[in-house]
Amino acid sequence: MKHFEANFDGLVGPTHNYAGLSFGNVASLSNAALASNPKAAAKQGLQKAKALADMGMVQGMLAPQERPDLYTLRRIGFSGSDANVIQQAAKEAPMLLNACCSASSMWTANAATVSPSADTRDGKLHFTPANLVDKLHRSIEPLTTGRILTATFNDPHYFHHHSHLPEHNSFGDEGAANHTRLCKEYGHAGVELFVYGQEATNPSAPKPQKYPARQTLEASMAVARLHQLEEDNCVFIQQNPDVIDQGVFHNDVIAVGNQNVLFYHEQAFLNTQHKIDEIKRKLDTDLYFIEVPTAKVSINDAVKSYLFNTQIITLPSGEMVIVAPTDCQENPAVFAYLNELLTLNTPIKQVLYFDVKQSMQNGGGPACLRLRVAMNDMEVAAVNQHTLMNEGLFGRLNTWVDKHYRDRLTTQDLADPQLIIESRTALDELTQIMKLGSVYQFQR
Numbered sequence: 001m002k003h004f005e006a007n008f009d010g011l012v013g014p015t016h017n018y019a020g021l022s023f024g025n026v027a028s029l030s031n032a033a034l035a036s037n038p039k040a041a042a043k044q045g046l047q048k049a050k051a052l053a054d055m056g057m058v059q060g061m062l063a064p065q066e067r068p069d070l071y072t073l074r075r076i077g078f079s080g081s082d083a084n085v086i087q088q089a090a091k092e093a094p095m096l097l098n099a100c101c102s103a104s105s106m107w108t109a110n111a112a113t114v115s116p117s118a119d120t121r122d123g124k125l126h127f128t129p130a131n132l133v134d135k136l137h138r139s140i141e142p143l144t145t146g147r148i149l150t151a152t153f154n155d156p157h158y159f160h161h162h163s164h165l166p167e168h169n170s171f172g173d174e175g176a177a178n179h180t181r182l183c184k185e186y187g188h189a190g191v192e193l194f195v196y197g198q199e200a201t202n203p204s205a206p207k208p209q210k211y212p213a214r215q216t217l218e219a220s221m222a223v224a225r226l227h228q229l230e231e232d233n234c235v236f237i238q239q240n241p242d243v244i245d246q247g248v249f250h251n252d253v254i255a256v257g258n259q260n261v262l263f264y265h266e267q268a269f270l271n272t273q274h275k276i277d278e279i280k281r282k283l284d285t286d287l288y289f290i291e292v293p294t295a296k297v298s299i300n301d302a303v304k305s306y307l308f309n310t311q312i313i314t315l316p317s318g319e320m321v322i323v324a325p326t327d328c329q330e331n332p333a334v335f336a337y338l339n340e341l342l343t344l345n346t347p348i349k350q351v352l353y354f355d356v357k358q359s360m361q362n363g364g365g366p367a368c369l370r371l372r373v374a375m376n377d378m379e380v381a382a383v384n385q386h387t388l389m390n391e392g393l394f395g396r397l398n399t400w401v402d403k404h405y406r407d408r409l410t411t412q413d414l415a416d417p418q419l420i421i422e423s424r425t426a427l428d429e430l431t432q433i434m435k436l437g438s439v440y441q442f443q444r
């Protein structure tokens, strides 16, 4: 049996915009006034996904969500026709309208936590959609996320889908952005690293002072239980609260792992050495811990360039490659570090740069845009094949984007009722292209 790590990238939705919705996420706050380009955003994402498929990687796409979310706006008291709902909300509560228009489901690293069948007791691949309770605009994602995941991984013989965790701060869950898996080969049982920002039920435990810790230990442990992982397959690590306060709102802004490599900043975790020892004890293979010192890359440079929000992928040849945003090339300290990294004796042999600036300006790099799903060939064959990237899908999705997307969107434009019609027309067509069935509420 063959094993792969597939990447499922979020297709950027037609309402991609900069609304400054994510307190604690430096890029989101500082680009709040910018006009976005949804068409360019979607195309940048498709280019990256296609490039990985061309390198022989298993690459899929996850459909975006329906926005504006009129159901949430009606639930909070706006009424009348769809156009009335939007216009009333724009007048009386523009920030709530913005929250209901975000295309944030594009960052599929936050869609769910995934445990491959090699790790789980029932031998199935487990998915738990993230509840994303810390941010209003993201807390409205999980139900549809669950539907899209079920329509994509649609064979109950192989895939076990859970509901998202209870919608309360005690169970704040941000999905795979705070989860990474180390292993010898993708098909061998690995060690799943759950990185949390705070312990919700222990008031004396360390936590950030300025910005929110979105992920709780309680949530991470609940996911590990649901996914039927053994204690020996799990390591729970606390993120350093000081770096959360410097803008590291998810662990994937400061660390990334692949197979036997953990690439992380010196200041990423609490009790780092102790946790490394635990990983070594639980995973019997040659491990590379690539720790980047502050003297070479400051937290500020890491947050600006997204050095750690890179994808480390293993090519079919067995070589590892880093997929980085072009912002890493533009930052002298980070670019120098990446060039140096290639001369060190690690499995990482190449860095490829991609322009994903439309996403970066909202705090989402290459790693945020993808959900990793380690699978064997039988599981890949059980996936909805219309979601897998190839020449055909790439062509169809680009044509679809050209037909339906605007090339400029400001938060003022979110009050335009025409955007509802454009967005629904596009998504309705998309469900046919990707054979998803009626995953959206407007289709039900």
Ligand SMILES: NCCC[C@H](NC(=O)CCC(=O)O)C(=O)O
Binding pocket: 017, 018, 019, 020, 021, 022, 025, 028, 029, 102, 104, 107, 109, 110, 135, 138, 177, 249, 250, 362, 363, 364, 365, 368
């Ligand atoms: N993994 C990357 C997630 C980035 C995402 N940004 C946003 O939602 C910004 C949206 C805005 O401000 O318009 C977040 O912070 O959760």
